Amino acid sequence: MKTPKKSSSKNKSKSKSKASSPKNSKLNSKNSSKSSSSSRSKRPGSSTFSKSGKPLKKAASFHNKTASHTNPAPAEASQLLEIEFLLGLKDVVKSDLKAAGVFKDARNITETDTTMTFSYFGKLSRLKKVGSILSIYAVKRFTVPRPKALLGHEHWSSLLAFLKDMKQLDTFESFRFSAAGKDSVVFNRLRDDISKALFLRHHDEGDFLLRFRPIENAEGWEVLARVTNRPSSARAWRLCNQAGGLNATVAAAVVSIANIRQTDRIYCPMCGSGTLAIEAARAVGLEHPIVATDISQTSVTCTETNVAAMTFKNTNILISKEDATRTAFDAQSIDLVLVNMPWGDAVSTVEENSDLYPAFFQEMQRILSPQGRILVITHDMRRFESFLNTSSWNYEQKLQVYHGGHYPRVYLLKGPIKGSSSKKGSRT
Numbered sequence: 001m002k003t004p005k006k007s008s009s010k011n012k013s014k015s016k017s018k019a020s021s022p023k024n025s026k027l028n029s030k031n032s033s034k035s036s037s038s039s040r041s042k043r044p045g046s047s048t049f050s051k052s053g054k055p056l057k058k059a060a061s062f063h064n065k066t067a068s069h070t071n072p073a074p075a076e077a078s079q080l081l082e083i084e085f086l087l088g089l090k091d092v093v094k095s096d097l098k099a100a101g102v103f104k105d106a107r108n109i110t111e112t113d114t115t116m117t118f119s120y121f122g123k124l125s126r127l128k129k130v131g132s133i134l135s136i137y138a139v140k141r142f143t144v145p146r147p148k149a150l151l152g153h154e155h156w157s158s159l160l161a162f163l164k165d166m167k168q169l170d171t172f173e174s175f176r177f178s179a180a181g182k183d184s185v186v187f188n189r190l191r192d193d194i195s196k197a198l199f200l201r202h203h204d205e206g207d208f209l210l211r212f213r214p215i216e217n218a219e220g221w222e223v224l225a226r227v228t229n230r231p232s233s234a235r236a237w238r239l240c241n242q243a244g245g246l247n248a249t250v251a252a253a254v255v256s257i258a259n260i261r262q263t264d265r266i267y268c269p270m271c272g273s274g275t276l277a278i279e280a281a282r283a284v285g286l287e288h289p290i291v292a293t294d295i296s297q298t299s300v301t302c303t304e305t306n307v308a309a310m311t312f313k314n315t316n317i318l319i320s321k322e323d324a325t326r327t328a329f330d331a332q333s334i335d336l337v338l339v340n341m342p343w344g345d346a347v348s349t350v351e352e353n354s355d356l357y358p359a360f361f362q363e364m365q366r367i368l369s370p371q372g373r374i375l376v377i378t379h380d381m382r383r384f385e386s387f388l389n390t391s392s393w394n395y396e397q398k399l400q401v402y403h404g405g406h407y408p409r410v411y412l413l414k415g416p417i418k419g420s421s422s423k424k425g426s427r428t
Contacts, residue, residue: 210225265335278307
């Protein structure tokens with residue numbers, strides 16, 4: 001039997017020398033770089049989220065150079081996000097985000113009066129549950145002087161990977177652009193190339209909204225992709241709309257301010273399409289059903305349609321036709337009233353409001369429990385405050401919000417002060 005030949009120390013030395021030669025080192029380095037580059041190029045700009053909204057645990061696709069050293073980022077990937085909200089709701093939105101646990105997974109937060117931008121490491125589902133948000137966008141930034149550079153191979157590959165990841169977060173049938181000069185030759189080419197790559201048609205009302213804009217206070221451009229096929233404010237339950245209907249994010253803000261308790265008995269008079277009642281049911285599971293009424297049968301039917309479309313059934317809503325100035329409630333049987341008073345334009349007139357306010361609040365005084373409170377939304381502030389200042393109600397202005405060309409105010413009222421004919425409220 002032949003035994004294998006042992007390698008001599010001379011051969012070992014020769015082999016080692018050959019492997020470490022400059023020529024081979026260069027080759028190995030090149031192959032290593034190529035392998036690394038290939039690995040990196042598989043999913044450039046990859047997303048933080050899976051389609052279910054859960055964070056993917058992999059290397060971060062976006063690195064913010066100003067990351068805090070005292071609060072290091074978690075190991076999960078981060079995604080730069082921008083959320084939008086109505087002017088006047090920032091404090092409510094921040095409170096809602098904190099309650100939802102969003103801030104513990106957010107870094108490098110910047111704010112304007114209507115937006116908040118941050119690197120996010122958490123579950124997208126947490127953000128989607130915040131009712132006061134208008135829209136959620138994922139953001140990808142490019143160090144390019146103009147949009148035309150996005151058509152170059154490197155930037156185009158990164159942009160396309162980003163858009164493909166965002167497309168997986170919801171079901172989209174078409175896309176649209178929002179950008180200055182969106183009808184230019186460059187954006188037309190981007191539109192055509194994106195349409196072919198994503199297998200989506202372009203449409204002026206497309207549900208996959210893409211926004212292109214210069215980066216503020218920095219050189220470059222950023223692309224924003226809305227992560228849902230509808231704005232967050234467009235509730236799935238809203239099948240019926242009415243004139244003067246309340247934006248759902250404003251209703252959610254009112255509910256948030258109300259600090260609803262599970263034991264609260266809630267009444268929503270003048271319910272219209274049912275927005276306040278439904279947002280209250282969406283936010284909290286209650287021991288008692290919410291009662292929603294309106295003097296108009298059309299509004300009652302509209303509310304019934306929207307309530308039937310609710311996917312959350314943690315709280316029942318009882319709907320009936322009733323005059324809110326003469327209710328069937330027992331005395332002191334209601335803990336919280338949520339009401340969108342007529343604004344005097346789309347619904348009712350300012351002259352009619354002058355008669356409505358005294359009659360309505362006299363009835364609320366009868367049915368409200370000793371610790372009860374009322375959240376009121378109205379745009380007819382002059383008449384409303386004039387009435388309050390000559391009444392015994394203790395009130396506080398909680399916020400003023402932009403709403404479809406109007407700036408209505410939200411007031412918190414607490415029980416009338418016995419033995420007092422007048423009590424001026426505070427404005428915050």
